[in-house]
Amino acid sequence: MRAIDWLKTPLWAAGIAGGTKSFLKNPLIGDPELNARGLHRNRISLAWRAAERRRAILAPRVDPDLKAAFDRDGFVILENVLPDAVFRRMVATLRSRPLPAHEMRQGQTVTRMTPVGPRVLADLPGAAAVIDDRRIRAVAQYAASTGGFPAWFLQTVIAEPNRHDPDPQTDLHADTFHPTAKLWLFLQDVGEDDGPFMYVPGSHRLTPERLEWEYRMSLTARDDPRSHHAHGSFRVRPDELAAMRLPPPRKVVVKANTLVVADTFGFHARTPSDRPTLRMELHGHLRQNPFSPWAGPGFTSLPGIARRQVDIFLGYRALKRRWLKHGGVWKDVGTVLVDSPPHV
Numbered sequence: 001m002r003a004i005d006w007l008k009t010p011l012w013a014a015g016i017a018g019g020t021k022s023f024l025k026n027p028l029i030g031d032p033e034l035n036a037r038g039l040h041r042n043r044i045s046l047a048w049r050a051a052e053r054r055r056a057i058l059a060p061r062v063d064p065d066l067k068a069a070f071d072r073d074g075f076v077i078l079e080n081v082l083p084d085a086v087f088r089r090m091v092a093t094l095r096s097r098p099l100p101a102h103e104m105r106q107g108q109t110v111t112r113m114t115p116v117g118p119r120v121l122a123d124l125p126g127a128a129a130v131i132d133d134r135r136i137r138a139v140a141q142y143a144a145s146t147g148g149f150p151a152w153f154l155q156t157v158i159a160e161p162n163r164h165d166p167d168p169q170t171d172l173h174a175d176t177f178h179p180t181a182k183l184w185l186f187l188q189d190v191g192e193d194d195g196p197f198m199y200v201p202g203s204h205r206l207t208p209e210r211l212e213w214e215y216r217m218s219l220t221a222r223d224d225p226r227s228h229h230a231h232g233s234f235r236v237r238p239d240e241l242a243a244m245r246l247p248p249p250r251k252v253v254v255k256a257n258t259l260v261v262a263d264t265f266g267f268h269a270r271t272p273s274d275r276p277t278l279r280m281e282l283h284g285h286l287r288q289n290p291f292s293p294w295a296g297p298g299f300t301s302l303p304g305i306a307r308r309q310v311d312i313f314l315g316y317r318a319l320k321r322r323w324l325k326h327g328g329v330w331k332d333v334g335t336v337l338v339d340s341p342p343h344v
């Protein structure tokens with residue numbers, strides 16, 4: 001072991017007690033021998049038990065119909081979220097007003113992230129209403145099993161199937177090893193052939209079959225050629241789904257002004273698209289330390305932080321790029337329209 005590795009060992013050990021998921025970046029988490037002795041299996045079981053306790057605390061705030069749908073499927077669909085006129089005005093504003101954005105390319109797909117801090121929201125009352133909607137926040141918090149505040153931004157997903165590199169997000173996968181929520185308010189219809197979101201109903205539950213599959217994956221994940229899999233976002237094959245007694249994925253075809261909230265511990269993907277598509281969403285992420293007993297508001301709920309989480313994240317990345325010469329995959333593309341062609 002190199003000297004630097006001795007220094008890093010306490011950090012790697014601390015990562016086990018948090019949300020670190022990469023089998024490549026953390027040699028303890030990736031160690032096949034430790035995983036054969038049950039490291040990954042125990043992390044999952046403990047995180048699941050902690051999430052169940054937090055969900056029990058959060059449950060009374062959740063609309064009972066939404067809770068029942070979530071408990072059954074792992075995702076919920078809310079149609080006609082905003083009054084029609086408010087929704088149309090929001091989309092018209094977005095189509096005419098360039099905003100500062102970042103982009104990332106994954107194979108044939110470009111994802112644009114446009115932050116919606118307080119200044120942007122002042123001109124988008126529809127987006128502000130969704131972000132402030134207590135019914136939506138309550139079901140997202142229940143899905144993520146945390147009392148925190150989601151990090152919201154505008155997301156544009158541009159598929160260019162004429163480029164042949166595959167998009168890794170079109171492989172069915174779990175984002176991580178514990179409950180975590182994502183939200184999408186779709187700003188246009190997303191039909192069968194528009195590369196819709198898909199989800200395996202019921203795959204958000206930690207069944208004995210899922211736990212066994214996770215255990216088997218943990219033994220070889222570190223050396224798996226699929227980069228996202230090796231980084232702890234496990235990819236699942238159709239025959240493995242069947243062995244876990246799970247149904248095939250369901251395409252979530254939606255009308256504009258529909259909101260989807262999903263626990264992305266459940267298996268999900270973007271359906272591959274064989275024609276060029278551009279889709280805009282008001283998108284939110286919500287997760288916390290998977291082992292924490294705390295279900296109340298967190299750091300992300302603080303006034304001044306809650307609505308600026310994405311700006312803070314991008315500012316941190318920019319500093320990292322300046323000082324450490326690496327700052328992740330997001331590239332600053334300046335001020336652009338949310339529905340403009342890709343810049344990366």
Ligand SMILES: [Fe+2]
Pocket residue numbers: 173174175264268
């Ligand atoms: Fe995902």
